[in-house]
Amino acid sequence: MEAVAVSRTPVLELCQHNSVAVQLAKSPFSGDSSYRLSRLGFSHAQAWNLESSQLRLRNAIPRPQQRNYNSGIQASHGDVGVITQEKTKEVVFPQGDTWSVHKFGGTCVGSTERISNVAGIIVDDPSVRKAVVVSAMSKVTDMMYDLLYKAQSRDDSYLEALDTIEQKHRSTATALLGGGKDLENLLKNLEEDIHNLKAMLRAIYIAGHANENFSDYVAGHGELWSAQMLAAAVRKKGQSCVWMDARDVLVVNPTSSNQVDPDFELSLANLVDWYGRNPADCIIITGFIASTSKGIPTTLKRDGSDFSAAIMGSLFRAGQVTIWTDVDGVYSADPRKVKDAVVLSQLSYQEAWEMSYFGANVLHPRTTIPVMKYNIPIVIRNVFNVSAPGTKIWCSPLTSDTCPFEALDQDAADKVVKGFATIDHMALVNVEGTGMAGVPGTASAIFESVKDVGANVVMISQASSEHSVCFAVPEKEVNAVAEALERRFKTALQAGRLSKVEVVRNCAILAAVGQKMASTPGVSATLFNALAKANINVRAIAQGCSEYNITVVVNQEDSIRALKAVHSRFYLSKTPLAMGIIGPGLIGATLLDQLRDQSAILKEEFNIDLRVMGILGTTSMVLDESQLDLQQWRSELKERGEPTDLNKFTAHLHHNHFIPNKVIVDCTASADIAEHYLEWLKMGIHIITPNKKANSGPLDKYLAVKQLQRLSYTHYFYEATVGAGLPIMSTLRGLLETGDKIQEVQGIFSGTLSYIFNNLTGDRTFSDVVKEAKAKGYTEPDPRDDLSGTDVARKVVILAREAGLKLSLEDIPIESLVPAELQDENLSIDDFMKKLPEFDQALTARRLEAESNGQVLRFVGVVDVLNNRGSVELRKFSKSDAFAQLSGSDNIIAFKTTRYQQNRLIVIGPGAGAAVTAGGVFSDILRLASYLGAPS
Known part of the structure; x- marks a missing residue:
């Protein structure tokens, strides 16, 4: 037989059960009738509070080598038995997953209706046993x-404020319960508590000071009242229920960091004792409050109710702890900043730590500690949307050998990066100098100085060269930090061993959190690529060797945009692109209709989310914070339109924080609009356009736009400026980028002029064909805009500049098809058309001459790269040449290069019309989406 001894305590009784000797002794930690049991042959010693001097172990079994017993005296079926004062009646305290623990915050119990709703959730919970931790009512x-x-300020209004608090709870309880014994007892307790509080506050008023014990005593009363009201509300709904003052059970020890550490051993003993006197299957427990080991009331500090729930979950060995809040769960990013943030189905404890540290609305890291030992899941759910499953936070099969197999949620596990969070209003401190390298203790001295001023270091970054140490602190603390460092290193700064203590203000920290990041190649590259493509500069970087976090520092003004950019790139199943359409005319309207018809397919099948946020016309515009309904964009522009304001339009798009990537699509032919391209690119707004005015306008502005495009990740696409939807610009760029040398580009760039000369045959005259083309809508309203050759000349300039020539429009000789006598700007369109037949003879003669030699006339633009020149002219082509074999309004472009000399590279196809031009613009939009991360 094995004896069990309790050191330094008098022996009270020795009993024998199942061949195990148990010795009870007077407890050294309490003056009441409590007893301590020390057990040999079991897992470890455990404290118990008992109202009797006897304890009986049911089926107690000595510890076998291969079995792991949890703390507490456990029967073979997991129950602990105690004997109450009724020495013949046994009360069993059951630990295990028959218990579910719930926690309801102040918002959840903020009113009569909400308390009743919470009571309904408790009653509807099918768990065998329920322990419910509740906070004080909202704001209490x-x-x-x-x-x-x-009271400390000797402000007499504390009495009036206390009366307000009393009335709040009195009226809530009355409305909740209506009447009866529960209400009578609750109001009696409330009245006694208010009386005691008045006495306590009066003492504080006289002293002008309240120590921490007094403050904790006063602050914890809200939980006492809400717990009693909720217990009564549950009973009113027909379920037996008791309430627990957690100060009678939960024992904590204060630490030096304004936190507390639970005494699990003593708390479990108190819980078993309390349960022996109050056996129940539904217990409402006060959150936030506890007692010290000396029995003095205290609190778990701010946001301590979640911690209370986790501690209770551990003591009960509950199957689950549910934290009820006002959100559907833990989001992949702050939904107030990222509209497309999604609720995560699952997080590991460690991932939850990281996200909460960086400001995400998850849990305080300490909340998970009590439940981690037993792999008890914490579930975050919405009290106002009970149908939402919430987010489960528990062990990860990646890091825990004891984690159950079912913990692996494959969909959640497949996410390399689980979520993103930001900390705003930070500052960087950079301590730099060659004298730091290889000098032991420099970093220690730096951070000792920071500690001395009480600042919190959020992030540290140091290169292996040891030339500098960079760290982030809250901006409100940076002045004190900088002054402390300058004092500490005054001598080193004067001697030049340190070159500077530099402060970079207006920063924000962005953190990417995920358990598999370190073991997955390319995560950092993808993160920084997403930031670069959103035109965001990274000021500092930190990544530890753990698998959970990559941290970057960005400018404060880029914080939300950076968050959206990385969230979109990693987490969403689509690439959102905010679009502003300028010019809802023929091409713009066609593009909007194409977007309307195709956007749903792009979103579903290609993960591209195109959102038109605004449409700007000549006189009116319409803006929307999320996206315009393209099914009825015309009516929206008409009914909701406001006067056109390009600055407001730009600001609306630029300041939209829900979508990081923005693009302006200029479907006009306006030089005034093109003037804004450089400004928009500097703002990080991408540009797509068929407008030729920018690329053929002043050379210095063109070069500035191209230079900015090369130096940033802001894109400028203009495929449709030459050849509508034909791949002309991309073909030219492809040749140059692969090392080919362009010698000449020649083409029929005008669909109008292509149609005219393709149909100028037989007895037909030039004026007849022009009249026909105008009637069919091939020409501009004023045909002189086509016949002058200026439009072709602009395309020649665009191609020449793309090929590396620095030509301007005035450098291009143009053979105009408008007779000199009809070039008077005051001549009306009708008069021009009437007089044009008078000049047919000259062109007819040139046509007949060409035909007599087996040739045809074609109006072409030429870029002569070898001779650094361009031209627009009427040329003759053999009838066997590809230029002679066009039909309709087709365009043709021939590239003569080092590789393509004998046989030119030819692009041919429709080069005019709203549908093909809008299609070319649409193609550029999809190319931009691909550059920004969409599947290509």
């Missing part, structure tokens, strides 16, 4: 602290 804890402040 703040009101209690305000009482303390007023």
Whole structure:
């Protein structure tokens, strides 16, 4: 037989059960009738509070080598038995997953209706046993602290404020319960508590000071009242229920960091004792409050109710702890900043730590500690949307050998990066100098100085050269930090061993969190690529060797945009692109209709989310914060339109924080609009356009736009400026980028002029064909705009500049098809058309001459790269040449290069018309989406 001894305590009784000797002794930690049991042959010693001097172990079994017993005296079926004062009646305290623990915050119990709703959730929970931790009613804890402040300030209004608090709970309880014994007892307790509080506050008023014990005593009353009201509400709904003052059970020890550490051993003993006196299957427990080991009331500090729930979950060995809030779960990013953030189905404990540290609305890291030992899941759910499954936070099969197999949610596990969070209003401190390298203790001295001023270091970054140490602190603390460092290193700074203590203000920290990041190649590359393509500069970087976090520092003004950019790139199943359409005319309207018809397919099948945020016309515009309904964009522009304001239009798009990537699509032919391209690119707004005015306008502005495009990740696409939807610009760029040398580009770039000369045959005259083309809508309203050759000349300039020539429009000789006598700007369109037949003879003669030699006339643009020149002219081509074999309004472009000399590279196809031009613009939009991360 094995004896069990309790050191330094008198022996009270020795009993024998199942061949195990058990010795009870007077407890050294309490003056009441509590007893301590020390057990040999079991897992470890455990404290118990008992109202009797006897304890019986049911089926107690000595510890076998291969079995792991949890703390507490466990029967073979997992129950602990105690004997109450009724020495013949046994009460069993059951630990295990028959218990579910719930926690309801102040918002959840903020009113009569909400308390009743919470009571309904409790009653509907099918768990065998329920322990419910509840906070004070919304704002009550703040009101209690305000009482303390007023009393310490000798402000007599604390009495009025206390009366307000009393009335709030009195009226809530009355409305909730209506009447009866529960209400009578609750109001009696409330009245006694208010009486005691008045006495306590009066003492604080006289002293002008309240120590921490007094403050904790006052602040914790809100939980006492809400727990009693909720327990009564549950009973009113027909379920037996008791409430627990957690100060009778939960014992904590204060630490030096304004936190507390639970005493699990003593708390479990108190819980078993309490349960022996109050056996129940539904217990409402006060959150936030506890007692010290000396029995003095205290709190778990701010946001301590979640911690209370986790501690209770551990003590009960519950199957699950549910934290009820006002959101559907933990989001992949702050939904107030990222509209497309999604609720995560699952997080590991470690991932939850990281996200909460960086400001995400998850849990305080300490909340998970009590439940981690037993792999008890914490589920975050929405009290106002009970149908939402919430987010489960528990062990990860990647890091825990004891994690159950079912913990692996494959969909959640497949996410390399689980979520993103930001900390705003930070500052970087950079301590730099060659004298730091290889000098032991420099970093220690730096951070000792930071500690001395009480600043919090959020992130540290140091290169292996040891030339500098960079760290981030809250901006409100940076002045004190910088001054402390300059004092500490004054001698080193004067001697030149340190070159500077530099402060970079207006920063924000962005963190990417995910358990598999370190073991997955390319995560960092993808993160920084997403930031670069959103035109965001990274100021500092930190990544530890753990698998959970990559941290970057960006400018404060880029914080939300950076968050959206990386979230979109990693987490969403689509690439959102905010679009502003300028010019809802023929081409713009056609593009909008194409977007309307195709956007749903692009989103579903190609993960591209195109959102038109605004449409700007000549006189009116319409803007929307999320996206315009393209099914009825015309009516929206008409009914909701406001006067055109390009600055407001730009600001609306630029300041939209829900979508990081923005693009302006200029479907006009306006030189005034083109003037804004450089400004938009500097703002990080991408540009797509068929407007030729920018690329053929002043050379210095063109070069500035191209230079900015090369130096940034802001894109400027203009495929449709030459050849509508034909791949002319991309073909030219492809030749140059692969090392080919362009010698000459020649083409029929005008669909109008292509149609005219393709149909100028037989007895037909030039004026007849022009009249026909105008009637069919091939020409501009004023045909002289086509016949002058200026449009072709602009395309020649665009191609010449793309090929590397620095030509301007005035450098291009143009053979105009408008007779000199009809070039008067005052001549009306009708008069021009009437007089044009008078000049047919000259062109007819040139046509007949060409035909007599087996040739045809074609109006072409030429870029002569070898001779650094361009031209627009009427040329003759053999009838066997590809230029002679066009039909309709087709365009043709021939590239003569080093590789393509004998046989030119030819692009041919429709080069005019709203549908093909809009299609070319649409193609550029999809190319931009691909550059920004969409599947190509």
